Amino acid sequence: MNASLFSLGAWLSPQTTAPEQLVLTLLLINTLLSLLIALPARRLIPAKLRGLPVIDYATLTAMGALIPILGPLLLLAMLLVLPRLEKARVPQLPRHLSAPTFAPEIPSEPGHFGVGGAIARLRNLDPGSAQGSRALMAIESQRSANTTELLRETLRHPDEHLRLLAHALIDRREAGITRMIKRLEGAVPHTVERTQGTLRLELAELHQELLYMGLVREGMSRLHLQASRRHLDAAREVIGETPRLLRIEARLMQQSGHPVQAADTYARALEAGAPPARVLPYLAEIAWRRRDYPAIRALLARSALFTELPVVGRVVKRWAPLS
Structure with a gap:
């Protein structure tokens, strides 16, 4: 049985009906399904954790192929469930941005780009939002100890772009x-x-x-x-x-x-x-x-x-x- 199991000729022969042919066929189908699901599943990997496309696709395919039958099903479930969980996730607001001394009460939706408005916008972590950068550039003309303190606190912001911008403005x-x-x-x-x-x-x-x-x-x-x-x-x-x-x-x-x-x-x-x-x-x-x-x-x-x-x-x- 071992000889016919690893014999590619026996597997390809239409007269062969041995159980090993069925096993290899299932493994091949399992691998192809894993590869097809891996193509859209790569988008679920955070951008900072992605590597070369070939390596990512090969890793996801191996994850599905090494688990017969359940592997592709798990990848498919991940493809369907994770985007829903991401949409339902509430953005975590940074707590390191404190209000400056003598600052007025900060409204929930400020209509200006003062220090209070800048703090409110820097707490908004929606992906792709440019509000934080606009706020920092707007308060650049308001050069005071309070705005410098705000720039220094922004150096601990989770957004790398805002950290670099704040560092450049301080310099x-x-x-x-x-x-x-x-x-x-x-x-x-x-x-x-x-x-x-x-x-x-x-x-x-x-x-x-x-x-x-x-x-x-x-x-x-x-x-x-x-x-x-x-x-x-x-x-x-x-x-x-x-x-x-x-x-x-x-x-x-x-x-x-x-x-x-x-x-x-x-x-x-x-x-x-x-x-x-x-x-x-x-x-x-x-x-x-x-x-x-x-x-x-x-x-x-x-x-x-x-x-x-x-x-x-x-x-x-x-x-x-x-x-």
Whole structure:
């Protein structure tokens, strides 16, 4: 029987009616059915897990061919059931995207591309959706600490395209400020003394901007604080204590963890003629971190500046009856 079982001539002979011919015929039909089902079944393999088409088809065919009769049936069941399960699956929303400080309530279907709208769209993981990319590009013009934080959180997004886009936008923000710092540092030795003081102030503020925007690389915060202090001291020797210098110095104290001294210096900057729009928000931030709500109300009532801000304006209106 073994000799006739593995004899291709005996199997092909029309006079042969041995049981082995029936077995081999069933195996051949089993293999052909598995191959036919493997053609559409390859589409069920996730794109990242697919290999060469020949290898994928051969693997699926072997899965069906090595299990007589049940193999093709299992492949067919997989072909029919898995697409239904995929359609019924609820997309898992990422939980790593947190709302920024002072953010307004985020509606379920925002009609804008602010920070809240960007968060809502980045939580949408529908395949093929371009909403996440559009949201990141829209908030690129809103360069603030909140949007930088959102870009950094997007670096942990499950969509690889969004991760790469967020990384590129962060690099572009950092490169823009770093380029300005290098250009001004190269221009300082070639300018007159009075102009050097102004350039030094600009350099001190640019180093602070990197810190405020959250663009400083790990371990570089102390370096930028020292650079800001160095340029600030050099500017004081040339132009003295101007309102802008006091404002920048107060901001440096605030970033260094000295809020009390920073508040006093901000007050001196206001008395010296610094624009309230460049000072009052920082005083309000210090009062907020200290949970000094009476001071916050006093600052809100001091200027109409806060009512014009999109987020803080809502807080001012809610607190107005209490003040």
